[in-house]
Structures are given as structure tokens and as C-alpha cells.
Amino acid sequence: xxxxxxxxxxxxxxxxxxxxxxxxxxxxxxxxxxxxxxxxxxxxxxxxxxxxxxxxxxxxxxxxxxxxxxxxxxxxxxxxxxxxxxxxxxxxxxxxxxxxxxxxxxxxxxxxxxxxxxxxxxxxxxxxxxxx
Ligand SMILES: [Cu+2]
Numbered sequence: 375x376x377x378x379x380x381x382x383x384x385x386x387x388x389x390x391x392x393x394x395x396x397x398x399x400x401x402x403x404x405x406x407x408x409x410x411x412x413x414x415x416x417x418x419x420x421x422x423x424x425x426x427x428x429x430x431x432x433x434x435x436x437x438x439x440x441x442x443x444x445x446x447x448x449x450x451x452x453x454x455x456x457x458x459x460x461x462x463x464x465x466x467x468x469x470x471x472x473x474x475x476x477x478x479x480x481x482x483x484x485x486x487x488x489x490x491x492x493x494x495x496x497x498x499x500x501x502x503x504x505x506x
Pocket of ligand 1: 436459460461493494495496499
């Protein structure tokens with residue numbers, strides 16, 4: 375009984391230990407993620423991966439397009455074409471569309487800078503807004 379209980383708590387502790395670093399690395403790993411994207415763009419020559427100027431982000435097929443948006447300070451429109459809940463949530467909390475499944479939302483990017491964001495539903499969905 376005691377051995378069993380101890381084993382269970384060791385497994386629980388192990389699961390916790392595994393969960394925490396996985397979370398942390400995806401959060402503050404922005405530098406290498408950028409490198410990966412750049413490397414991929416170079417490799418495939420895919421123009422879609424290159425920074426794109428505009429005021430709109432489209433969510434489609436569980437991805438953001440463009441991955442890096444260069445925008446002037448002001449409003450950015452986010453359109454969800456997936457029919458599934460997604461969000462554009464700034465990693466630093468500067469903006470957040472909230473979860474929505476279709477239609478458009480607007481976010482305000484007022485200060486120049488580079489903002490990394492993610493989807494609050496799907497942590498693997500990430501993008502960047504560069505405000506000039
Ligand atoms: Cu999502």
C-alpha cells in the first residue's frame with residue numbers, strides 16, 4: 375500500500391516535472407523559433423514565410439498568415455476562416471482577440487516594436503507582428 379502510494383506520487387511528480395519545462399521552452403524560445411522560420415523560408419523559397427506588410431492576419435488551417443506581419447501602428451484585423459475557435463493573443467498581453475470561431479476581430483497595436491503572439495487554444499500556432 376505504502377509502496378504503491380509512493381510510486382503514484384513519484385509518477386505525479388514526474389509528470390509535473392515534464393510538463394513545466396515543456397511549457398517554459400515554448401514561451402521564451404522566441405529567438406530560435408525566428409531562426410527556424412527564417413531557415414525554412416530560405417530552404418523552400420516560400421514567399422509566404424517572408425514578412426508581409428499590411429493590416430490583416432488570416433487564420434486558416436490552424437496557421438496564421440502572414441506568419442510575420444509588418445504593420446503601421448493602429449488597428450490590425452484578424453479574420454478566422456477555420457470555423458474553429460482560435461485567438462491572436464500577445465505573448466506579453468499587449469493585445470488579445472479572445473477566442474472566436476469565425477468572422478473578424480480587431481486588435482490595436484499602438485506602440486512600435488516586435489510582438490510575438492500565439493493562439494490561446496493551440497499553443498503551436500504562433501506569429502509575429504512588427505509595428506513600425
Ligand atoms: Cu488556434
